[in-house]
Amino acid sequence: MQIRLNKPLWIAYICCVLIPVILIILYLMVFAKDRYQSSSLVLVKQVADAQVSDTSGLGALFGVPSTSREDSQILKEYITSRDMVAKLNQNLDLRKEFSSVNDPIFALSEDASVEELVKYYNKMVNVELDEQSMMLKVSNQAFSPEFSLKLNKEILKQSDEFINQVSKNIAQEQQSFAEKQFKEATVQLDQARKNVLIYQNENEIFDPELQAKAVAALISGLQANLAQLKTEERTLLSYLTTEAPQVIALQSQIKSVEEQIAKESSKLTSPSSKRLNENVAEFEELKAQVGFASDLYKISLASLEKARLEASRKLKKLIVIAQPLMAQDALYPRKIYITITSFILLNILFGIGLLIHSIVREHRE
Numbered sequence: 001m002q003i004r005l006n007k008p009l010w011i012a013y014i015c016c017v018l019i020p021v022i023l024i025i026l027y028l029m030v031f032a033k034d035r036y037q038s039s040s041l042v043l044v045k046q047v048a049d050a051q052v053s054d055t056s057g058l059g060a061l062f063g064v065p066s067t068s069r070e071d072s073q074i075l076k077e078y079i080t081s082r083d084m085v086a087k088l089n090q091n092l093d094l095r096k097e098f099s100s101v102n103d104p105i106f107a108l109s110e111d112a113s114v115e116e117l118v119k120y121y122n123k124m125v126n127v128e129l130d131e132q133s134m135m136l137k138v139s140n141q142a143f144s145p146e147f148s149l150k151l152n153k154e155i156l157k158q159s160d161e162f163i164n165q166v167s168k169n170i171a172q173e174q175q176s177f178a179e180k181q182f183k184e185a186t187v188q189l190d191q192a193r194k195n196v197l198i199y200q201n202e203n204e205i206f207d208p209e210l211q212a213k214a215v216a217a218l219i220s221g222l223q224a225n226l227a228q229l230k231t232e233e234r235t236l237l238s239y240l241t242t243e244a245p246q247v248i249a250l251q252s253q254i255k256s257v258e259e260q261i262a263k264e265s266s267k268l269t270s271p272s273s274k275r276l277n278e279n280v281a282e283f284e285e286l287k288a289q290v291g292f293a294s295d296l297y298k299i300s301l302a303s304l305e306k307a308r309l310e311a312s313r314k315l316k317k318l319i320v321i322a323q324p325l326m327a328q329d330a331l332y333p334r335k336i337y338i339t340i341t342s343f344i345l346l347n348i349l350f351g352i353g354l355l356i357h358s359i360v361r362e363h364r365e
Contacts, residue, residue, distance in 0.1 A: 009354075016353070017346040024342050025335075033101040034330030035124075036145040038152040041322035043135045044071040044163055046315070071163075071316065072134045076127045078162050079138065079155060085118045087158050092151060094121065101143050106333065125155070135321060145327040152324035160318040167316040178300070178307035185300040189293040196286050219261055226257045 078084055088094050095117055098108035108120045128137040138155055142148035229250060236247050 012354075013350060016350050017343070020346055021339065021343050025339055027105070028333060028335045028338060031103060032106060032333050032335070033103045033143050035106070035141040035143055035332035036148045036327035036329075037139055037141050037331045038145075038148040038324040038327055039137060039139040039322070040152055040156060040320060040324040041135055041137050042075075042156065042159070043133070043319045043321055044075060044316055045319045046317075069131075069134060072129055072136055074166075075159055075163060075318075076129055076136060079127050079136075079159060080122050080125065082114070082118050084155070084158060085114075085121050088121075088151070088154055089117065092147075092154055094151075097142065097147055098124070103143075107143075125151075141332055149324055149326045156318065156320060156324070163316050163318050171315065175304075175307045178304040182297075182300040182304045185293065185297040189290070189297045192286070192290040192293040196290060222257055222261045226254065226261065229254045229257060 085094065095108065095110075095112065098117075098120060099110045099112070101107050108117065112120065124142070125138070125140040128139075129135075130137070138152060138159075140148060140151050140155065142151055233247065233250050233254060236244070236250060240247055242248075
């Protein structure tokens, strides 16, 4: 009676557990193709020297601080991106290589779409980030050791070009902006200097301020001379009459000096023509524009030189810590692991199904 009760159970166990395990083993031994793995270890590093903040770790090893988390994360995302797949497919023909073997489960179908190719690529390529050292471990699988090595090297090559291009673009944008500002400052300075030359040529004057000072000095000298002549006049009038020849001659000199003073003063404040003080004000404004443009030119030139230095400092390079090597043994598929895991899972599922069946039967009874 016990044997009759257990017979259906054994049949179910054979159908649900043993036969699937045998099929899995048959597939792994006959159809599953070996996959070989290549791995490399890389680090993003600035090209220019930088001051070391500590004397331990990678900063002391390379002479610069460790690469930032942002750089490593960007590179990690790029390696797994569709752009990377497109470049690899163009250079290595990934689609042909991944679909070249007759493996119904682990191989890529020949008519796979781009999205399926990207998804399959991300299954075959694994990128791990070390949070402490910020180093990236790039591992990939392929159906031949030669292609696995070639794929890893091509990933490193494309990653290096990507890092260089991104850093160059950032540096060039900053440098282009500085060059634009420098050109604008140069044009502004040239125009300000031309305005000064045009003003000097139109007014036939080199420097109104110097001329005003010269006129003021001349007027001051004439006024001193006039004061001396008037002193002499008072002295003569103390013992001579106004009709005396000496007094008349001295008064004539006084009149000439007064006329000369009035003439020179009119150059500074005459309402009939453009006054010299207005020329001085206009010329000072033009000189101020030249000075401002000159200061702006110096600042933009310094900014341009700084941008050029910063451009060289921001250049980054992919440093390969561990070069990829050709695999000698196939690591995948892990046949023993898959077999044991499948056997355990099938047993668990069978046990759950048996438990459910027992509960349902008890409720019916």
